[in-house]
Amino acid sequence: MASTIIPTLRYRNARAMIAWLCDTFGFERHAVHEGDDGTIVHAELVRGHGMIMLGDARDDAFGALQAPPTGKGPVSQSPYLVVEDIEHLYEAAQAAGATIVMDLRDQSYGSREFSCQDPEGQLWNFGTYNPWKTGE
Incomplete structure (x- = not known):
């Protein structure tokens, strides 16, 4: 069975970061899904054959597993x-x-x-x- 790895990131302001990542790093919007409150629930950005998924940081079960970057301590992903x-x-x-x-x-x-x-x-x-x- 083939596998594909897609990094997932959460941001305090996913909407602004989607624009920044597209404008700066050359990503393209593949899919962007908003919640009823206007937050980004899930987005997929592509560059070449690669993809990242991202959304707004929120207090949910998945969010409890991820801590936003603080600039302190080791980075666990990049x-x-x-x-x-x-x-x-x-x-x-x-x-x-x-x-x-x-x-x-x-x-x-x-x-x-x-x-x-x-x-x-x-x-x-x-x-x-x-x-x-x-x-x-």
């Missing part, structure tokens, strides 16, 4: 996106006010990478290293 347009993405992240936590640099294993935090503190990693391609 998406890594394989990209070809790394320089453009790095410049876009800087221009959009992302906090660059690892500057754009060449790695010893042949990748060019950087890491940043979005406006709500979620950690994102970008690089040219693609583990699915062999012999590179």
Whole structure:
């Protein structure tokens, strides 16, 4: 049986973050579902063959399992996106006010990478290293 991994994130203001992620990182809206109160109950954003799911942070059973990023302590998750347009993405992240936590640099294993935090503190990693391609 085939498996697909889709990172899930919760944000204090999912609507604003959907716009930011699309404008800055090049995601596209696949689906956005609102609750009766106007909150984002569930959204799916795609970039290439990858997808993330996100919604507004809320006090429910799933929300109890996830703590919003505080900037303190270890990060338990952070998406890594394989990209070809790394320089453009790095410049876009800087221009959009992302906090660059690892500057754009060449790695010893042949990748060019950087890491940043979005406006709500979620950690994102970008690089040219693609583990699915062999012999590179």
